[in-house]
Amino acid sequence: MKPRILAPWAFALLLTPAAVAQPAFQVADLNTSQESFSFAPLFGGLFAALDGAFFFASDDGIHGIELWKTDGSAAGASLVRDICPGACSSLPMIFRQFGDRILFFARDGAHGSELWSTDGTAAGTVLVRDVHAGLSHGTTTAWLLPAGEVAFFSADDGVHGSELWKTDGTEEGTLLVADLNPGPAGSDPEPTLHQGGLTFLTVDDGVHGREPWLTDGTLSGTRLLKDINPGPGSSIQMYQGPSIFKYSAFTSWGRLFFIAEDGLHGRELWTSDGTTDGTVLLRDAAPGGSNGFSYFLTEWNGAVYFSGSDPATGNELWRTDGTPEGTTLVADINPGPEGSTPQNPTAVGDHLFFFAYDPLLGIELWVTDGTAAGTRLVKDIRPGTASSWWIFSPLCELQDRLLFFADDGGGTEVWVSDGSEAGTFEISAMSPAAIPDSLRFPFLTKAGGDVFFMTADENGSADLWVTNGSLGGTRRVFDPHTQTSSHVLDFFEGSLAYGPSWSKLGSQLFFPAEDGLTGLNPWITDGTAAGTVLLADVIPDDAVHGNASGMVDLGDGRALFATGALWETDGTPAGTAPLFAAGGPEAWQPMVRIGGSVFFTGSTPASGQELWKTDGTAPGTALIADLRPGNASSAPGQLTATKETLFFTAYTGAVSGDNELWKSDGTEAGTVRVRDIQPGPASSSPDHLTPLERRLFFAADDGASGREPWVSDGTEAGTFRLRDIAPGPASSIVSSTYERFAVVGSTFFFPAADGDGEELWATDGTPAGTRRVRDVRPGPRGAEPRWLTAAGDRLFFAADDGAHGRELWVSDGTEAGTVLAADLLPGSESGLPRDLTAVGGTMIFSATDGVHGVEPWA
Known part of the structure; x- marks a missing residue:
């Protein structure tokens, strides 16, 4: 088994006046393995060490994703503090040692993502400062x-x-x-x-x-x-977090190296002594406007080594002392323009290790002393042209040896090397045969004489391991799984940014699920165990997931769904197949039907990601408009239909900016921007697009009032802010993928925070008619309504009133009519209802009873 990326679970509640009294039963236990959740942030900071303790984030199935620590012993792991009490997750991340404390980012339910600090005790784990008061991040x-x-x-x-x-x-x-x-x-x-x-x-x-x-x-x-690229143009890319590719280095002798583009030479290597005049282009590796691709900048032995390109030698190992004449090729490992593409040079004493490609050897471990003659293969770990290297190739120094991951053909394991062939050998046995390399997290973290890392185990749990670099010295120190479930919350709590998980097809329900064998794939159910079947293994050789979610009913007994390609299905495995036998655009969620056309975001090498439509046939599938001409991509998102208009968001700025609201009637001429809500190159970033007859409700930021509720009738004049709920530049609406908006009758419901906690709000589409429905949880924390879903003349949603945990609520739009619908997990613990979907007279959604984990119910 393997960790679940995203999978469904359901609980059905009949939508009758006696709804809260209806019993629940499990549809199917899709995954009977024991599992819980651990995660790897994108930018490192996965672990930190302090005074013999090792800090990390994990989910034990009870407290959500929280801060943990271990002393490295089998029984030494403990929860530091349940920062967001109960089953909610504080999502601690980006751990950094700072003096005698660890700094990190987290959210406690009363505040958004803020800076926290810990000394390793519950009492010493505190919010440093609420920089943005309230729930805003x-x-x-x-x-x-x-x-x-x-x-x-x-x-x-x-x-x-x-x-x-x-x-x-x-x-x-x-x-x-x-x-x-x-x-x-x-x-x-x-x-x-x-x-x-x-x-x-x-x-x-x-x-x-x-x-x-x-x-x-x-x-x-x-x-x-x-100002390297003079004027408003940028010379340096924005990365959102530290890059594993090390695009900059600040040396011990005070010289700075970084990658920049001056508008003339492409992205090249620059250096600086800290003055304007001393900030200069060091090397134009690819003359003209092409990029030189210098990365993995690493200081060692009085120089900076890096992976650099040259038209004659391709990408090879280079070194520089900060002068043009001192910037030279170390060794041409793969002669000719193809290059060896050195990866992650790492210093260990008198050796600099790195992975590199040779056409006869594959990608293997190499070492250099800084000279061409002293640059050599350490060992062909996986003999022949196959590679022992795996993605990101983390390397780490431990006790004068190199510690790294490699695969000799028997699975990826921990290896060590002293730079000699005989001194390079495997030291672990982690039962890797059933564990895809994609589930090994690309970070190794030293703590004293040990190195910690995470990897999946034979049951699918993402576990914490430690090694001291010796044979037999690699062991698992923390296995977080506690209860069975076919789903584990993903790191950002709600991976549904590209469409709902559940979709109707006649009297059946389509959903993505992970059964532990085929990855994440499309399933269909009629509400019985026997009628719950896999439609197709959409990517048979993908052991992790097929990434299927969302289906559009064509009205002729067929439906379409997207997995990176367009698929059609009649609701049976035999009737499920790709729409294009070969070729065709890549296709992504969401997909929206208006009349006889289905709109979607498609991609080709020539046009990039743009707006497409199809009539359900290969010949009837076509690009509508190339909003950013060429392959730049406008990346249409949040496709949403009113009665006759398709609304969507698109980026049309020069460098992926200017994200605004657009509409289309299915023709190139009829595909236009509705309004430039935040004028100029900045973006209003509309989201939560929700239709109500001929109007569209959404959240946007005009640059002055923060993210607030807006409405549009498709005209510029008819697109306006409904109310500045959080006055001034503060935002009342926090953008998140699981914070769904909904329409019941002629009323639009949404969660918002006016400074007194996030609660349920409603509007009739006028500023005067925009109001809070009920203060379910008085005080600054608020009830945090989620998964707002209409069913008949009522609204169902998940909320936490502070007494029952996060449970199912219902509202008729009045304060008195907004009440707890069902306490799925009695007491203060949470049943965690999610993915609410109304199907006929039944409400389908996720829940746990505290025994079976999160599974399909009806």
């Missing part, structure tokens, strides 16, 4: 950089936008450093490296584009290093 990216006596991070206080902040670990010492892009837009700073009292960061101040800056932590000491 203060922390805005994955950047958290310790820099001597302070740590830098990017945060948004609701007034200045995302700007540079610093902390000394105390509330009073957590301060805004500088408002580099004055006003609510923010400069989105990315503090990257620290050396010798200076911190290197990239900033977009609204005037110069994203450029390199330096700061000493003071307003006066925060300055633009150089």
Whole structure:
């Protein structure tokens, strides 16, 4: 078995006046293995060590995803603190050691994502500062950089936008450093490296584009290093968090190296001595506007080594001392323009290890002493042209040896090397045969004389392991699974950004599920165990998931769904097949039907991701409009239909910006922007698009009022904000994929926070008719309504009133008529209803009874 990426579960509640009295029964136990959840953040920060303890995030099936620690022994793992009490998750992430504490980001249910600190005890695990008061998120990216006596991070206080902040670990010492892009837009700073009292960061101040800056932590000491790409254009990309590809280095001798583009030479290697004049292009590896692709910048033995490209040699290992003449090729491992593409150079004493490609050997472990003659293959771990390397190739120094993952043909295991062939050998036996490499997390973290990492086990649980680098010294120290379930919450709680999980096909229900054998694939059910069947293994060689979700009924007994390709089905396995036998566009959710046309986001190499339509046949499938000509992609999203109009969002800016509301009648000429809600290159980022007859309700940010409720009739004049619920630049609506909006009759329901907690609101489409329905949980935390779903003349949703946990609620739109519908898991624990879908007279949704885990019910 393997960890579940996303899978369904359901509980059916008959929509009658006696609904709360209806009993529930399990439809099918799709997965009988024991499992729970652990996760790997995208940007590292998965672990941190402090005073002999090792900190990580995991879900034991009871407390949600929370902060844990271990001393490395079999029984040494313990929950540090249930930051978001009960089954909700605080989602702790980006752990950084800072003095005698660990800094990290988390949310406790009363506040959004904010900076937290721990000394390893429950009492010593505290919110450092509520930067953006209430449920709004203060922390805005994955950047958290310790820099001597302070740590830098990017945060948004609701007034200045995302700007540079610093902390000394105390509330009073957590301060805004500088408002580099004055006003609510923010400069989105990315503090990257620290050396010798200076911190290197990239900033977009609204005037110069994203450029390199330096700061000493003071307003006066925060300055633009150089406007490399003059004017509003950017020289440096925004990464949202530390990249494993190491695009910058700040050396011990005070010289800075980074990748930038000046508008003339492409993305190339630059260097700086900290002055404007001393910030120069070091090497134009690909003359002209092409990119030089320098990455994996690593300081070692008085130089910076990197993977660099050259038209003659391809991508090979280079070194530089910071001068053009001192920037040279180390070795041409794979002669000719193809290159060896060195990966992740890592220093261990007098050796620099890296993985590289040779056409006769595959991708294997190499080592260098800094010279061409001293650059050699360590060992052909997987003999022949097959590769022992796996994606991201994490390498780590441990006790004067290299620790790494490799696959000799028997599965990916932990290996060590001293640089010699004889001294390179496997040291673990983790039963890898049933574990795909995609489920091994690409981070190794040292703690004293040990290295910790996560990987899936034979039962599908993402477990914590530790190794001391010796034979027999690799062992599992934490297995979080506690109860059976065919679903585990994914890291961002709700992976339904591309369409609902459940879809109707006649009297049956289509849904994506993971049975532990075929990955995530399309299933169909008639509400009985015998009638719950797999439609197709859409990607047979994908052991992880087929990524099927959402189906559109064509009205002729067939339906379409997308898995990266278009599929058609008549509701039987035999009648389920790709729409195109070969070729055709890639296709993604959501898919929306208007009349005889189904609209979807399609992609081809020539057009990128753009708006397409189909009549359910291959010849009737066509591109509607290329909104960003060429292969740039406007990435149409949130496709939503009113009675006769398709609304969607699209990016039409020069560099994936200007995300606004668009509409289409299915023709190129009739595909137009509705209104530029946040004028200029900035984006209003409309989301939660919800139709009501000929009107569309949605959330958007006009740049002045924060994210608030809006309405549109498809005209510019008829597109306006309904109410500034959280006055000023603060947002009342927090964008999240599981925070669904709904329409009941002529009323639009949505969750919003006016400063007194997030509660259920409603509107009739006028500013005067926009109101709070009921304060279900008085106080700053609020009930946090989720999964709003209409059923007849009532609204069902999940909420937490502070007494019953997160359970099922129902509302008729009045304060008195908004009540608890069912306490699925009696007491203060939560039944966690999700994925609510009305099918005929039955409400389908997810739930747990605390015994079987989260499974299909009816």
